[in-house]
Amino acid sequence: DADVTQTPRNRITKTGKRIMLECSQTKGHDRMYWYRQDPGLGLRLIYYSFDVKDINKGEISDGYSVSRQAQAKFSLSLESAIPNQTALYFCATSDSGTSFSTDTQYFGPGTRLTVL
Amino acid sequence: AQKVTQAQTEISVVEKEDVTLDCVYETRDTTYYLFWYKQPPSGELVFLIRRNSFDEQNEISGRYSWNFQKSTSSFNFTITASQVVDSAVYFCALRENSGGYQKVTFGTGTKLQVIP
Numbered sequence: 001d002a003d004v005t006q007t008p009r010n011r012i013t014k015t016g017k018r019i020m021l022e023c024s025q026t027k028g029h030d031r032m033y034w035y036r037q038d039p040g041l042g043l044r045l046i047y048y049s050f051d052v053k054d055i056n057k058g059e060i061s062d063g064y065s066v067s068r069q070a071q072a073k074f075s076l077s078l079e080s081a082i083p084n085q086t087a088l089y090f091c092a093t094s095d096s097g098t099s100f101s102t103d104t105q106y107f108g109p110g111t112r113l114t115v116l
Numbered sequence: 117a118q119k120v121t122q123a124q125t126e127i128s129v130v131e132k133e134d135v136t137l138d139c140v141y142e143t144r145d146t147t148y149y150l151f152w153y154k155q156p157p158s159g160e161l162v163f164l165i166r167r168n169s170f171d172e173q174n175e176i177s178g179r180y181s182w183n184f185q186k187s188t189s190s191f192n193f194t195i196t197a198s199q200v201v202d203s204a205v206y207f208c209a210l211r212e213n214s215g216g217y218q219k220v221t222f223g224t225g226t227k228l229q230v231i232p
Contacts, residue, residue: 040125040224041224042207042222042223042224042225043207043222045219045220088159090161092161103149103211104149104151104163104166105151105163105220106163107153107160107161107162107163108160109158109159109160110159110160110161112159
């Protein structure tokens with residue numbers, strides 16, 4: 001079974017709808033992230049969480065919110081979806097480990113979201 | 117500010133040819149980490165390698181090799197005897213280690229097409 005799972009894998013929705021993307025991990029990592037990928041732009045960070053009580057905005061958080069329900073679960077919500085939020089969304093996890101941790105991020109399979 | 121440049125947007129090679137994917141980075145930190153990820157057509161992001169700034173030894177893993185040169189701020193990736201399964205988008209990434217949250221900056225990716 002995959003260590004980082006995302007649901008749904010594909011979603012088509014309409015402008016103005018509320019959408020939730022879910023991420024679960026069995027890696028035991030404390031840190032979790034949400035990114036979006038757009039063609040030609042690489043990955044951009046939306047939100048990140050270093051533990052259940054720690055939520056931080058990334059570089060493109062406007063229009064999004066998150067919830068860290070447990071160490072293993074991190075959800076991304078679009079309160080009122082708009083077409084320019086059409087993208088591939090990735091969840092990632094990493095382990096803070098020791099003070100010299102390499103903090104490698106491991107990614108889920110992605111959720112392809114289309115907003116019409 | 118940190119920056120990662122992958123100047124090659126797309127590369128096409130014939131199967132069994134060698135190919136090098138370039139990655140140039142900018143950082144003010146003396147301690148940092150570099151990563152390569154592979155994104156096959158199925159869309160997931162697969163971690164390939166992590167290097168820290170203190171270790172300039174080149175690394176080889178099967179047909180993959182990485183050449184890290186601090187003097188030119190480059191971390192290039194070579195695939196020897198390419199195969200069709202190597203067709204993917206490859207991302208280079210940089211993480212600084214200057215305390216607090218260490219943002220990971222991704223390049224815009226290089227799409228590699230291996231032609232049979």
